[in-house]
Amino acid sequence: MSNILELHSIHTFIGQFHILEGVSLSVAEGSITALLGRNGAGKTTTLKSIIGLRPPREGAVRFGGADIRGRRPYDIAALGIGYVPENRAVFRALTVEENLRIAERKKDDLAKRGDLIFGLFPDLKKFIKLSAGQLSGGQQQMLAIARSLVPENRLLLIDEPSEGLAPILIEQLMESIRSLSAHTTILLVEQNFRMASQLADYYYLIDDGKSVQNGAMKDLVNDRATVQRYLGAS
Amino acid sequence: MTWLNKNRNPLITALIILIALVLAFSGKSPQTTSSIILSGVTLAALYFLVASGVSLIFGLMDVLNFAHGSLFMFGAYAGWTFYTNPRLLFNTAPILLAVLAGLALSPILARFVALPRWARWLAVLFGIAMAIFALRDFPIDKLVAMGMSMTGKIIPTAEAQEPIATMLLRIGGMFIAGAVASAATATRSAERLEAPMSRTLGIVGGLVALALITLFVRDLGEQAILGTESNWRFLLALGVGAGTGAALGALMEWGLIRPLYARPIYQILLTLGLTFVFDQVVRFVWGPAGAFMEIPQWFNTSSQDCPSDNLLLWFSQHCDSIFVMGRPFPSYRLFIILVGAIMVLGIALLLQRTRFGMIIRAGVQDSEMVEALGINVRRVFTLVFAIGAGLAGLGGVVAAPFLGVYPGMAMEFLLQAFIVVVIGGLGSIPGAVVGALLVGLARAYGDHIVLAGIQLPWMTDAISGSPAIARASTVLIMAIVLFLKPTGIFGKKE
Numbered sequence: 001m002s003n004i005l006e007l008h009s010i011h012t013f014i015g016q017f018h019i020l021e022g023v024s025l026s027v028a029e030g031s032i033t034a035l036l037g038r039n040g041a042g043k044t045t046t047l048k049s050i051i052g053l054r055p056p057r058e059g060a061v062r063f064g065g066a067d068i069r070g071r072r073p074y075d076i077a078a079l080g081i082g083y084v085p086e087n088r089a090v091f092r093a094l095t096v097e098e099n100l101r102i103a104e105r106k107k108d109d110l111a112k113r114g115d116l117i118f119g120l121f122p123d124l125k126k127f128i129k130l131s132a133g134q135l136s137g138g139q140q141q142m143l144a145i146a147r148s149l150v151p152e153n154r155l156l157l158i159d160e161p162s163e164g165l166a167p168i169l170i171e172q173l174m175e176s177i178r179s180l181s182a183h184t185t186i187l188l189v190e191q192n193f194r195m196a197s198q199l200a201d202y203y204y205l206i207d208d209g210k211s212v213q214n215g216a217m218k219d220l221v222n223d224r225a226t227v228q229r230y231l232g233a234s
Numbered sequence: 235m236t237w238l239n240k241n242r243n244p245l246i247t248a249l250i251i252l253i254a255l256v257l258a259f260s261g262k263s264p265q266t267t268s269s270i271i272l273s274g275v276t277l278a279a280l281y282f283l284v285a286s287g288v289s290l291i292f293g294l295m296d297v298l299n300f301a302h303g304s305l306f307m308f309g310a311y312a313g314w315t316f317y318t319n320p321r322l323l324f325n326t327a328p329i330l331l332a333v334l335a336g337l338a339l340s341p342i343l344a345r346f347v348a349l350p351r352w353a354r355w356l357a358v359l360f361g362i363a364m365a366i367f368a369l370r371d372f373p374i375d376k377l378v379a380m381g382m383s384m385t386g387k388i389i390p391t392a393e394a395q396e397p398i399a400t401m402l403l404r405i406g407g408m409f410i411a412g413a414v415a416s417a418a419t420a421t422r423s424a425e426r427l428e429a430p431m432s433r434t435l436g437i438v439g440g441l442v443a444l445a446l447i448t449l450f451v452r453d454l455g456e457q458a459i460l461g462t463e464s465n466w467r468f469l470l471a472l473g474v475g476a477g478t479g480a481a482l483g484a485l486m487e488w489g490l491i492r493p494l495y496a497r498p499i500y501q502i503l504l505t506l507g508l509t510f511v512f513d514q515v516v517r518f519v520w521g522p523a524g525a526f527m528e529i530p531q532w533f534n535t536s537s538q539d540c541p542s543d544n545l546l547l548w549f550s551q552h553c554d555s556i557f558v559m560g561r562p563f564p565s566y567r568l569f570i571i572l573v574g575a576i577m578v579l580g581i582a583l584l585l586q587r588t589r590f591g592m593i594i595r596a597g598v599q600d601s602e603m604v605e606a607l608g609i610n611v612r613r614v615f616t617l618v619f620a621i622g623a624g625l626a627g628l629g630g631v632v633a634a635p636f637l638g639v640y641p642g643m644a645m646e647f648l649l650q651a652f653i654v655v656v657i658g659g660l661g662s663i664p665g666a667v668v669g670a671l672l673v674g675l676a677r678a679y680g681d682h683i684v685l686a687g688i689q690l691p692w693m694t695d696a697i698s699g700s701p702a703i704a705r706a707s708t709v710l711i712m713a714i715v716l717f718l719k720p721t722g723i724f725g726k727k728e
Contacts (some may be wrong), residue, residue, distance in 0.1 A: 077607060083603075089600055091595070093598070101589070102362060171282050
């Protein structure tokens with residue numbers, strides 16, 4: 001299996017703060033890869049570095065073999081990367097339909113992918129004319145993910161999808177993400193270790209902006225000491 | 235219905251102010267009331283044209299553009315100059331285009347030239363010296379005088395206009411000056427280096443070609459414009475004003491604002507500084523006095539049937555005024571109101587019905603996310619800046635036959651536009667509409683008080699007002715609104 005995304009020791013600064021001090025990872029095509037680490041370890045910054053919102057100063061970001069470091073976010077996204085930021089950043093003033101339409105890169109993207117999207121998230125079809133600000137937290141999260149599915153993306157970067165959701169919604173969300181992975185590759189940042197461990201095939205552990213450890217998820221689940229040490233949870 | 239619910243508070247605030255206005259008008263005769271309201275709406279239309287741009291630009295880019303009043307003024311001067319004195323435009327435009335062509339070389343220069351710091355300063359000095367040298371003895375005063383003496387004696391072409399060969403030298407000099415300046419400021423940012431060579435050369439070549447074409451058709455062009463029927467010439471002048479505003483706005487965003495998105499304070503200082511620069515440029519070129527632009531014939535014919543309250547007669551005779559409730563009201567002001575209304579409608583359609591508008595509305599909330607969806611947000615920023623500046627430029631030309639053109643108009647309209655957007659809520663177009671109406675009506679009511687004086691029930695004689703009342707009234711409304719709703723009527727909580 002080939003790697004669709006590779007980070008080679010990237011260094012990212014926010015202002016003069018050195019946030020990422022050498023993060024490396026690779027994401028195998030078709031897999032779900034979890035990026036784990038405690039709060040403030042640099043997980044979100046890593047995703048933003050990939051999509052170009054926080055361009056790394058050093059290192060290489062390879063997507064589909066090409067170095068994309070330093071390119072503008074819109075340029076990177078257009079290569080086929082979908083970004084689902086934390087805190088369900090849907091456009092509240094736009095309707096559900098507009099939130100999906102705005103992600104179109106070709107005129108008929110939504111028409112083509114509508115079946116897939118509304119099959120995964122039937123609620124969205126019901127509320128298509130409602131403004132996104134009126135949706136519940138869970139529905140907004142669904143919409144944020146659905147938005148990333150409108151164009152045919154080869155890689156999805158999903159940041160903390162379970163944050164602030166009720167347990168029953170988390171179950172539903174996990175189902176959706178699992179069925180998603182049949183269509184695309186996913187790099188998932190998740191605090192909820194139980195969720196991440198059930199979804200992901202591989203994991204990368206970062207701490208203090210540095211890559212610490214990686215491997216198959218099933219090995220990490222049995223390594224209680226590492227989980228305790230880096231994630232503070234069991 | 236949901237819209238009503240969502241905007242309950244703003245609507246209540248607007249209602250309170252409306253009631254206050256009704257009370258203010260309660261003692262007046264219907265004639266007086268209607269003429270004050272019409273005057274107020276006229277001003278509101280002009281305020282809206284400036285304020286809508288300020289609001290759009292702030293909403294999307296968080297940039298408070300203090301130079302927006304100057305764009306309004308430049309639009310007015312450009313449209314007026316086109317209308318009365320195209321020779322000035324034809325003789326200055328090539329020079330400006332040449333500097334731009336030089337500056338546009340910067341992506342190429344950034345690739346080959348990397349000057350050390352001290353050499354940059356030398357280059358800047360050299361560029362300035364070159365520009366001064368290229369512009370030496372340029373007969374700007376004679377060119378400007380052409381327009382001023384339109385009705386009187388016309389200065390002969392040979393005196394006002396330099397020979398083509400001299401102009402070519404000036405153009406060459408300004409191109410070099412621009413190129414040197416761009417070499418001095420060239421940075422190796424990824425964006426600059428990525429710009430394809432062919433595109434840069436295309437832009438530079440296009441600008442140079444445009445400069446030369448403008449120069450070579452200057453006589454024919456002038457005759458063509460002055461030969462155009464004056465009404466159509468006026469409509470063209472509206473386009474020239476809007477286009478000048480838009481081009482200037484796009485240029486400002488691209489060259490000056492864009493490098494400073496990370497430093498909002500600097501943007502404020504920069505745009506505020508630009509207002510002073512523009513003010514001096516206008517005073518230098520056109521003089522401090524100001525001028526009136528004639529009202530186009532369509533709205534300015536007096537015949538025995540005018541003014542009339544027969545609408546058909548009024549329209550067919552192009553009367554200069556129309557009877558409203560028995561009082562004559564200038565027709566041209568109705569045209570101003572019409573332009574304002576069309577632009578309100580146009581902006582609403584753009585925002586609500588087009589993909590571009592959808593991107594703007596999304597970008598107002600989170601422009602980073604919009605970019606992460608694969609949309610070139612910077613291009614959207616530049617376009618929105620151009621649209622806002624174009625509206626201001628259009629407003630300037632529309633205002634010119636009503637208020638004239640003068641250097642102080644920039645500051646005056648900037649101030650009113652800021653009051654409008656603060657009242658309406660920064661970033662909200664409905665807010666700009668409501669704010670403009672409130673400020674316009676208050677202004678007109680204040681003007682009325684100045685003329686008629688204030689007479690309260692227990693007074694026998696009216697006390698006369700001072701013009702300061704009209705100006706103070708708008709600030710008073712702003713204070714009341716801010717007290718009731720600190721974010722402005724339609725403002726969202728931050």
